[in-house]
Amino acid sequence: MTEPSEATAAADPSDPGSPAESSTAATGLRSVTTRATLAGVGVSLLLIVAIVLGSRMLRTFDSALLPYAVATVFLAFGVAYRYTVWISAPGARRLFKQGWRSLFSMENFRKAPTALPKMIATYLGFQKFLGARSHARWAAHQLIFWGCVLAALITFPLTWGWFTFTSGTGSGPGYEMRIWGFKILGFDSLNLLGWLMFHGLDIAAVLVIPGASYFLWRRMKDRGAATGQRFAYDLVPLIALIVISVTGLLLTFSSIFLHGGGYQFLAILHMVSVVFTLIYIPFGKFFHIVQRPAAVGMQLFKYTARENDEVFLCRRCQEPVDTGPYVENLRGTMRDLTLDFDSWAEYCPRCKRVLRGSAYLSHVKKGFK
Template sequence: MAGTAPPPQGRPIGDSRAEDGAPGVVASATRATAVRASLIAGAASVLLVVAIVLGSRLLRDFDSALVPYAVATVFLTFGVVYRYVVWVSAPAARRMFVQGWKAALSWENLKRSPAALPKMIATYLGFQKFLGARSHARWAAHQLIFWGCLLAAAITFPLTWGWFTFTSASAAGPGYEMRLWGLRLFGFDSGSFLGWALYHGLDLAAVMVIGGAGYFLWRRMRDRAATTGQRFGYDFLPLLALITISVTGLLLTFSEMFLHGGGYEFLAILHMASVVLTLVYLPFGKFFHIVQRPAAVGMQLFKYTARRKGSDDQELQACKRCGQPIDTVAAVDNLRATMRDLKLGFDEWAEYCPRCKRVLRGTAYLSNVKRGFK
C-alpha cells in the first residue's frame, strides 16, 4: 500500500482570483450561447417547414385540420434544438458530447469491438436494462411509456406533416393504399389484420402509455421514496399530460365506434389542446431527458472502450493513497479536464478512490473541526 498522501489543496470555489468566472464574462458567454442557440434553432425550424412543404408535395397532401399539430411540432423543434445547444455548450456536457462522438466514430473502436455500439443502442437506449437493476416494475412501466410514445410519434408526425397518406384504391371496395411522399408503399384491405393494426395503432400506443404512466403516478402517490422530493410541475405534470392525451385519444375511437360520433368535436378539440400543450412543454420539462439520452450512449461507449483498452494495455489509474485501481487513465483524465472546465479547484481529488476520499475528509474533520470542541 502506498503512503498516506495529504489531501489536495485546490483553490476554493468562488475564489476572487478566478478571473475567468467574473460576472461580466459569464453574462457575456451566456448571451452568446443564447444567440447561437436561437439561430441554430430557428434554422432547424425553417428546415422542418421546408420539409413539410416538400414532403406533402407542395401541401397537396397536407390536411388543413392538422395545422395546430404541425405548428406545435415546429415550436417543438425550436425548443428542443435551442435547449440542446445550450446544454451542449456547458463544459461538462460538451466534453461528454465530443468524447461520445469520437468513441462512436472511432475506427479503432470499431475494429476492437464491432458489436459494442449496436449493443449499447439496444440495451442502454432501447431496452434500458440499467433500469432493471432498480426495479423490474419500474423497468416495465418505463418500457411501456417509451415504446408507446415512440409508436405514437412514428404514426402521428408523418401524418401531421402530410408525408403519409391513406387513399382508397378504387371507388368501390375496402382496399386502401399507403403512400409516402406521394409514392405508393403497399396496399391493404381495411378489414384485414394489417388494416386493423394501422387503424388502431394510436389506440395501442395509448393503452401502453396509460399502463406505464399510471404505474408511475400510483408510485408517486404511494411510495415514500418517490414522494420525498417530487414536484408537481416536474414530476406529476408530465404523467398527467401523457394520460390526458392517451385517454382523450381512446375516447375519440370510442365515440366513433359506439356513440356514432357523439361528442366527437369536443373530444377532438380537447385532445388537440392536450397534444399541442405537451409538445410545447416537452423541451423545457422532464421530457427533455428523452432528447439527452442518446448522447449518454456515446459516453457509455467511451467508458466501455476505455475499460477494454485499460484491461488490455494495463492503463489503469491507481489511487494516490492506497494504490488500488480507480478507473482507466483516460476516464480519470477526462473527469479532471471537465472539472477544470467548470473552474473547480479540486480536480486532484479525482486521483483518489472513494474510500480514501472519505478517510481524508474524516481525518480533516477530526483534525480541524472536532478538535475545537474538545
C-alpha cells in the same frame, strides 16, 4: 504601500464580485443565448422546408392537422435551443465531444464492431440499467417508451403530410399506404394488417396508460419519490401522457360505438393536450429523451477504454475507480469549472470518505480541544 483605488479594484477580473467578471459572465450568457436562438430558428426552418417538400408542396398536407404541425415546429425550436444551451456547459460539452469522437472512431469500430449496436439496444431500447433499480419501474418505463415511440412514428409523418392512406373508392376497404407520395403497400382495412394500421395509436395508448399510471401512483405513495418532487416537473408529464392516451381511445370509442357523439369536443381536448405536451418537452422532464442518446457515446468511450485495459486505480487503496480516460475527462471538467480539488477524482468513493473524515479530525475537531 498604497491601497488600490476603487477604479482599479472594480476593473480587476480576478475579483469574483467585480463588475468586470459580471460583465464577462453576462457577455458569455448572451453569446450562448444567441447561438441557441440561431440553432432553434435554423432547425425550425429546416423542418418547415421538409414539411413542404415531403408533403409534395402541401398537396398531401391535411389542414385539419395544422395545429399539430405548428406544435412540432415549436418543438424543433425548443429542442435545438435547449440542447445548444446544454452542451455549452463545460461538463456536457466534454460529454458531447467525447461521445461523438467515440461514435465516429474507426479504431473503436475495428476493436469492437458490435459494441455500438449492442449499447443502442440495451441502453436506449431496453434500458437494462433501470432493471437494477426495480423490475416494476423497468417494465413501466418500457411500456411508456415503446408506446411513445410507436405514437411518434405514426403521428409525426401523418402530421407533416409525409404519410398518407388513400382509397380508390374513397371509403375502402382497399387502401394504399404512401410515403412522400410513393406507394409502399396496399392492404385491406378489414383484415388483421388493416386493423393494426388503423389502430396503431390505440395500441400505443394502451401501452402508455398503465406505465404512466404506475409512475403516477408511485409518486403519490412512495415517500422517497414524493420527497422533493415538483408538480410541474414530475407530475404534469405523467398526467399529460394519460390525458393524451385516454382522449385518443375515447375518439375511437366515439366513432365506433357512439356514431360520432361528442367527437368534436374530444378531438379539441386531445389536440390541446398533444400540443401542450409537444411544447413542454424541451423545457421539462421529457428533455431527458433528447439527452439520453448522448450518454451512449460516453458509455462507448468508457467501454473501449476498458477493452484496452485502461483501468485507473485508486491512489490510496489501488482498487479500480473507472477507466483512465474517463477519470482524466472528469478532472478536465472540474478544471473547466475552476474546482481546485480535481485530484479527488483519482480516489474511490470509500477513500474519499476516509480522507474527509481524517481531515475533519485533524483540522476541525482539533479546534475543540
